Amino acid sequence: MPGSTRVSALPEVAVILPEDLPRSRLPGRIRRNTALLVGGGLLLLILLVALLAPWLSPHDPYAQDLVNRTAPPVWMNRGSWLHPLGTDPLGRDYLSRLLYGARISLLIGISVAIISGLIGTTMGLLAGYFGGRTDMLVSFLVTTRLSMPVILVALATVALVGGSLWVVILVLGLLKWDRFAVVMRSATQQVRSLDYVAAAQSAGASTPRILLGEVLPNVMPHLIVVATLEAASAILLEAALSFLGLGVQPPLPSWGLMISEAKAYMFFSFWLIAIPGTALAVLIFAINLCGDGLHDLLSPEGRS
Amino acid sequence: MRPLPPGPPGTPPRAAPAAADVVLDVDGLDVDIATGQGTLHAVRDLTFQARRGETLCIVGESGCGKSMTSLAIMGLLPRAARRRARRLAFLGEDLAAATERRVNALRGSRMAMIFQEPMTALNPAYTIGNQLMEPYLHHRGGHADEARTRAIDLLEKVGIASAAQRLGQYPHQLSGGLRQRVMIAMALMCGPELLIADEPSTALDVTIQAQILRLLAQLQRELGIAMVLITHDLGVVARIADRVAVMYAGEIVEHGAASEIFAMPHHPYTRGLLDCIPVPGRTAPGGRLGTIAGVVPSLVGELKGCAFRDRCRHAQPACAQTIPVLGAPPGQRWRCILEALPATVAAEPA
Numbered sequence: 001m002p003g004s005t006r007v008s009a010l011p012e013v014a015v016i017l018p019e020d021l022p023r024s025r026l027p028g029r030i031r032r033n034t035a036l037l038v039g040g041g042l043l044l045l046i047l048l049v050a051l052l053a054p055w056l057s058p059h060d061p062y063a064q065d066l067v068n069r070t071a072p073p074v075w076m077n078r079g080s081w082l083h084p085l086g087t088d089p090l091g092r093d094y095l096s097r098l099l100y101g102a103r104i105s106l107l108i109g110i111s112v113a114i115i116s117g118l119i120g121t122t123m124g125l126l127a128g129y130f131g132g133r134t135d136m137l138v139s140f141l142v143t144t145r146l147s148m149p150v151i152l153v154a155l156a157t158v159a160l161v162g163g164s165l166w167v168v169i170l171v172l173g174l175l176k177w178d179r180f181a182v183v184m185r186s187a188t189q190q191v192r193s194l195d196y197v198a199a200a201q202s203a204g205a206s207t208p209r210i211l212l213g214e215v216l217p218n219v220m221p222h223l224i225v226v227a228t229l230e231a232a233s234a235i236l237l238e239a240a241l242s243f244l245g246l247g248v249q250p251p252l253p254s255w256g257l258m259i260s261e262a263k264a265y266m267f268f269s270f271w272l273i274a275i276p277g278t279a280l281a282v283l284i285f286a287i288n289l290c291g292d293g294l295h296d297l298l299s300p301e302g303r304s
Numbered sequence: 305m306r307p308l309p310p311g312p313p314g315t316p317p318r319a320a321p322a323a324a325d326v327v328l329d330v331d332g333l334d335v336d337i338a339t340g341q342g343t344l345h346a347v348r349d350l351t352f353q354a355r356r357g358e359t360l361c362i363v364g365e366s367g368c369g370k371s372m373t374s375l376a377i378m379g380l381l382p383r384a385a386r387r388r389a390r391r392l393a394f395l396g397e398d399l400a401a402a403t404e405r406r407v408n409a410l411r412g413s414r415m416a417m418i419f420q421e422p423m424t425a426l427n428p429a430y431t432i433g434n435q436l437m438e439p440y441l442h443h444r445g446g447h448a449d450e451a452r453t454r455a456i457d458l459l460e461k462v463g464i465a466s467a468a469q470r471l472g473q474y475p476h477q478l479s480g481g482l483r484q485r486v487m488i489a490m491a492l493m494c495g496p497e498l499l500i501a502d503e504p505s506t507a508l509d510v511t512i513q514a515q516i517l518r519l520l521a522q523l524q525r526e527l528g529i530a531m532v533l534i535t536h537d538l539g540v541v542a543r544i545a546d547r548v549a550v551m552y553a554g555e556i557v558e559h560g561a562a563s564e565i566f567a568m569p570h571h572p573y574t575r576g577l578l579d580c581i582p583v584p585g586r587t588a589p590g591g592r593l594g595t596i597a598g599v600v601p602s603l604v605g606e607l608k609g610c611a612f613r614d615r616c617r618h619a620q621p622a623c624a625q626t627i628p629v630l631g632a633p634p635g636q637r638w639r640c641i642l643e644a645l646p647a648t649v650a651a652e653p654a
Contacts, residue, residue: 132383195425202378203412203439203490206405213438217429 029297036293042286050102057096058084061253065091070269085275088258089265094272097253098279104254105235105283108169112234113227115173120180121223125211127181128188138181145178151240158246168247172234183226187219221298228291232284239280255280327498327530328354328377328415332390335372335381335554342604346372346385348554354498354530359521361541361562362534363577364551367600370534371420373551374502377532378417379407395497413443416491420503422483426475432459432486433471440493451493458489462519481512488519492527499524500532505540517544538581542566550574553611554603560636570631570638572616575645610640618642 030036049056059065065083069091074084085094127138150172157171191197192215200214216223239256241247243263248254250261255276262272335347347369354360364370376387379399392399394415399407411417419425427435436458437451444451452471459467462485475483484504491499501520505513521544524531535541541548545562550573558571569575579594587593598615610616613623622641631637 195419195421196427198380199417199419199425199487199490200427201380201411202417204408204410204443205412205439206408214427214429218427220429 033293033297035289036297039286039289039291039293042282043290046102046283046286047106049099050106053096053099053103057093057099059093059096061092061096061100062251063092065093067091070265070272072269073271073275076271086269086271088261088272094275097258098255098275101253101255101258101276102279102283104165104248104252105238105280107165108172108238109231109235109287111169112172112176113231115169116175116177116230116234117180117223117227119174120177120226121184123177124181124184125188125215125219128185129192129207129211129215131189135185138185142178142181145175148175150175150237154237154241155244155246158241163241163246163249165248165252168238168241172237176230176234176237179230180223180226183222184219187222188215191215191218221295224298225291225295228287228294232287235280235284235287325355325357326353327356327395328532329391329393329396330377330389331392332388333373333376333392334388335369335376335385336388337382337385339384339604344604345607346554346603347376348607350551350554350556352549352556352559354532356497356530357525357528358546359524359531359533359544360547360549361545362532362549362551363536363538363541365536365600368551369554370536370551371502374417374500374532374534377500378411378415380417409443412439412496413494414496415498415500416494416496418484418487418491418499418501418504421507422480422487423507425487426483428475430474431471432473432475432478436471436486436490436493439490443494454493455489458492459486461492461523462486462489463515464489480508481516484508484512484516485519488516488523492523495527496529498530498532500534502534503536504533506535506537513540520544538577550577553600553607555611555639557612557640558636558638560631560638564636568636570636570642570645571612571640572618572642572645573612574638576615618645 065087068083068087070089071080071083071087071091072078073086073094074081076086083093083095085098087094088097123138123141127135153175154168154171158167161167197210197214200210205213238247238254239259242254242256243260245260248257250257258276259273259280262269262276265272330353331351333347333350334345337344337346350369350373352360352362362370362373372381372385375381376385377392377399379387381387387400389400394410397410399410402410426432430438433452433455436455437448440446440451440454441448455471456467459470464470464482464485470478470486475486478486484507488504504520505516508516517540520531520533523529524544533540533544541562548558548560548562548565549556550558550565550571552573558565558569558574565574566578569578573596576594576596580596582593596615601611601614603611608626609624610619610627613619616623620641627639627641629637629639630643
């Protein structure tokens with residue numbers, strides 16, 4: 001039939017809308033999105049700093065300078081440009097450790113979000129789309145998972161297997177999928193009942209195609225928000241685990257570990273705890289702001 | 305009713321329907337839905353055919369099983385619903401026995417559906433162009449440029465101005481009427497032989513309704529497709545139907561050519577429906593329109609006899625027995641014990 005169906009346009013039909021609705025442009029919408037600009041900017045800065053750490057850091061983060069132990073940052077008395085953020089009690093350059101620590105934090109945040117995101121999104125999509133027994137099974141798994149406190153299970157596992165960066169990432173990734181599953185499940189249930197899913201079926205789309213092509217793009221805004229929240233919480237959890245001595249092992253420069261090592265000097269050299277603490281707070285803030293902005297940007301209603 | 309439309313040049317004028325013209329053949333279709341209270345018989349023993357170049361209107365009030373029928377044909381029933389049929393054939397191919405893969409290949413390509421609610425039937429995450437082109441590329445393959453050309457062609461044909469620019473727009477940027485036009489264009493992308501339209505104009509305001517119906521009727525004539533139009537609006541039926549199936553409580557109670565049914569309804573329900581709409585010239589100004597007292601019976605559990613007997617003024621004890629189908633297949637058929645309605649009914653006050 002295609003090809004043979006060229007017929008005249010209908011004359012009697014009036015055009016209802018004004019000729020040209022301006023197609024909303026992405027750059028303009030990004031520029032108006034303050035949360036995304038600030039959060040994304042900060043996050044990009046931290047990401048760049050983490051990637052360029054070997055070139056940016058003035059010293060080897062593991063090299064000890066025993067003459068200059070617990071040196072204060074440059075803006076305080078006795079501070080010097082040799083160690084702009086001072087040194088830790090072993091005389092290691094604090095700025096270098098902070099820069100390398102950003103790598104660890106980001107690596108953990110991103111990997112955990114990806115691992116748990118994959119698990120949780122798959123479960124949530126299947127449960128929300130198929131319902132019935134699948135839904136019951138997923139709900140059961142989510143409830144089971146929620147009944148175990150993350151930090152306790154993580155502590156137990158790390159204590160059993162021994163702490164290392166990858167153990168922490170795996171344990172957190174396998175533990176933090178619950179929110180993905182819950183949010184994806186309810187978002188999918190909503191989308192599933194809409195006509196365009198039935199329309200896709202009536203257009204001959206297979207189930208995997210509908211799940212990935214029709215449902216997933218429409219639940220993506222929720223997914224991104226959860227992913228950012230989970231990345232931020234994974235970074236905090238790693239810091240907590242490292243603080244308790246069961247996360248990333250010294251001498252790796254993790255921010256949580258730095259806070260932990262500094263707690264004994266809190267009253268004498270407060271910057272030791274304040275600097276990584278501030279860095280952590282800024283990173284979490286940037287990630288959350290970025291997630292908020294992305295949600296506004298990606299939700300279909302925001303496109304007008 | 306309406307003069308036979310002139311076919312496009314090159315196509316032969318419409319002849320009497322032959323067996324080869326049957327696009328959709330439904331015989332004894334049942335849809336049962338399992339509910340907490342028992343089995344709900346949503347569709348019972350439905351038999352009809354849709355022919356090439358013909359519009360079949362399925363008309364009935366809310367909850368009479370119209371939409372379930374369309375979903376059953378497309379194989380889109382909800383999980384709780386079961387479909388049974390003596391025969392459910394599309395172009396001679398048994399749909400009930402077809403594999404999921406085969407049904408998916410037919411859906412969208414050779415049979416298409418237009419949904420009631422244009423506001424939710426388009427995916428908000430994709431542009432119009434994307435949604436128009438994807439099924440075409442999926443079913444027909446070919447180059448994206450080809451699909452694009454066809455999409456622009458069809459958008460122009462359904463009366464959308466500056467079609468090329470529309471391709472880049474998202475559904476929320478279009479009004480309801482435009483979206484329904486896009487839905488129609490989308491259904492026609494692969495050149496289907498069967499088009500099922502489930503209340504395509506119900507969600508639109510009245511002026512747009514008329515435009516959409518005219519558009520559907522014109523496209524159906526030009527393209528020579530078989531159209532099954534599901535509606536509760538007899539005004540719509542009068543305007544575009546070739547054949548009419550009147551449904552009540554999951555059954556077809558009367559079936560025949562639109563002209564015959566409007567001229568001489570045989571089933572009391574059809575008569576009741578016709579009495580509800582004003583006819584210029586025949587209905588006295590200021591006079592009362594007819595109503596049908598009572599409500600649709602529950603379809604849960606075992607059903608026997610005529611479902612309309614509680615609301616029918618001609619009800620007799622025999623109505624509780626199995627009801628015969630009167631009339632002969634090419635002409636009008638009705639499911640009633642009465643050979644003909646008493647002529648006085650129309651004059652009676654409601």
